Amino acid sequence: MRKFVTPVGNEGMYILDTASWRIVKPVMNKEKCVECGICLTYCPVNSIEFKSDKYIINYDFCKGCGICSNECPKTAIDMIEEGDER
Ligand code: SF4
Ligand code: SF4
Numbered sequence: 001m002r003k004f005v006t007p008v009g010n011e012g013m014y015i016l017d018t019a020s021w022r023i024v025k026p027v028m029n030k031e032k033c034v035e036c037g038i039c040l041t042y043c044p045v046n047s048i049e050f051k052s053d054k055y056i057i058n059y060d061f062c063k064g065c066g067i068c069s070n071e072c073p074k075t076a077i078d079m080i081e082e083g084d085e086r
Contacts, residue, residue, distance in 0.1 A: 018045050018061055018062070018063040019059060019060055019061060019062060019063065021063040021064065022059075022062060022063055022064030022082060023064060023081075023082055024064045024066065024079045024080060024081055024082060025059065025062065025064055025079065025080060025081075025082055026057055026062065026064070026066070026068050026069055026077045026078070026079055027057075027077065027078050027079075027080055028055065028056070028057060028076060028077050029076045029077070029078065030054070030076075032074045032075065032076035033055065033074065033076040034073075034074055034076075035054065035055060036073065036074075037050065037055065038071050038072060038073060039055065039068035039071060039072050039077060040055060042067050042068060042071045043062075043067065043068055044063075044065065044067065045061045045062065045063055046061065047059075047060075047061040047062040047063075048068060064079070064082075066079050
């Protein structure tokens with residue numbers, strides 16, 4: 001699993017496993033998504049990527065903050081309980 005590296009504190013760089021913080025996870029509804037890219041812009045840990053002409057969520061980094069869901073203008077991202085996969 002990849003880690004998120006961030007400069008924090010007096011001792012230099014810390015490596016954070018931000019995915020381990022997640023208790024709820026974002027799930028994208030492809031039928032509602034209009035591919036505007038707003039979710040990618042707002043994600044604080046760069047967990048949303050544009051690959052093969054579509055937006056996808058990288059769960060290696062996603063910390064479950066819900067910002068993408070709040071900012072999506074089409075309510076195309078639902079936050080669900082971890083383990084409650086569809
Ligand atoms: S913000 Fe919503 S509509 Fe826009 S790309 Fe992300 S999921 Fe799709
Ligand atoms: S829940 Fe937070 S960390 Fe995860 S993809 Fe959305 S904005 Fe990024």
